Amino acid sequence: MEQGNLDKLSRIEPVSVPDFLLDRIKNKIETKQIVEKRNTNFLLAFALVLLIVNGGVLTTYSSDQDSKNTSQTINPYSISETIFTGYE
Amino acid sequence: MKNQTQFIEIYHKYSKLVYNLSLNYLQNTEDAQEATQDVFVKVHSKIEGFNNKSSLKTWIYRITVNHCLDMIKSKNRKYRLFFTREAEDYDSVDFNHPGAELESKEEISLIFTHINRLPEKQKIALILKTIEGLPQKEIAEVMKMKEKAVESLLSRARKNLKETL
Numbered sequence: 001m002e003q004g005n006l007d008k009l010s011r012i013e014p015v016s017v018p019d020f021l022l023d024r025i026k027n028k029i030e031t032k033q034i035v036e037k038r039n040t041n042f043l044l045a046f047a048l049v050l051l052i053v054n055g056g057v058l059t060t061y062s063s064d065q066d067s068k069n070t071s072q073t074i075n076p077y078s079i080s081e082t083i084f085t086g087y088e
Numbered sequence: 089m090k091n092q093t094q095f096i097e098i099y100h101k102y103s104k105l106v107y108n109l110s111l112n113y114l115q116n117t118e119d120a121q122e123a124t125q126d127v128f129v130k131v132h133s134k135i136e137g138f139n140n141k142s143s144l145k146t147w148i149y150r151i152t153v154n155h156c157l158d159m160i161k162s163k164n165r166k167y168r169l170f171f172t173r174e175a176e177d178y179d180s181v182d183f184n185h186p187g188a189e190l191e192s193k194e195e196i197s198l199i200f201t202h203i204n205r206l207p208e209k210q211k212i213a214l215i216l217k218t219i220e221g222l223p224q225k226e227i228a229e230v231m232k233m234k235e236k237a238v239e240s241l242l243s244r245a246r247k248n249l250k251e252t253l
Contacts, residue, residue: 005195008192008195009218012219028129
């Protein structure tokens with residue numbers, strides 16, 4: 001019984017492929033390529049923005065550090081007010 | 089792909105195989121057409137990385153089988169999500185196989201209902217052997233298994249079918 005059923009399956013005839021499938025496949029490939037290209041462009045743009053922002057942050061940080069260092073430099077010839085307070 | 093004509097050649101050589109294999113798995117014309125399109129989009133994007141470890145035919149067979157299994161799983165997930173009826177998974181698919189003769193359509197539909205209930209690997213092996221007529225060696229290559237394992241899958245599939253049919 002079971003073998004007879006399987007024999008019925010082997011009698012299934014192969015069918016031909018609809019003509020429109022190739023065009024649909026070409027369209028799908030084209031759409032996929034456009035989406036992939038768009039995603040790559042978006043990623044590149046995002047990376048560029050990230051790079052610019054990082055560069056900006058670093059520049060600001062280093063210029064802040066520079067100005068701090070300048071203000072902290074002690075002038076050895078300056079007279080500290082505390083010295084005077086000691087004699088008063 | 090370097091050459092578009094190369095892809096067209098591959099399409100003309102294997103589209104019938106992909107379409108018919110998809111039909112045998114999904115038993116529905118629309119799904120088989122969808123699967124055939126997706127398989128060839130995959131072939132187009134992956135052909136550059138294809139190494140000649142297996143033949144192109146075996147490679148395309150493997151992509152098709154895996155894609156059909158993914159489609160069935162995704163359909164089953166949708167069925168469960170909307171109807172919460174596990175028993176009515178893909179075996180209740182609208183049978184629309186143009187290769188089946190009209191007078192035996194009902195019988196074949198019933199056989200497919202039982203085949204769809206088999207474990208995944210048994211179903212793959214059985215379809216490749218019985219309908220596609222592949223030799224055991226080629227089935228083993230498609231399924232990345234040893235020939236002995238395929239033999240055992242086939243005998244278990246036949247046994248299971250015998251019990252249910």
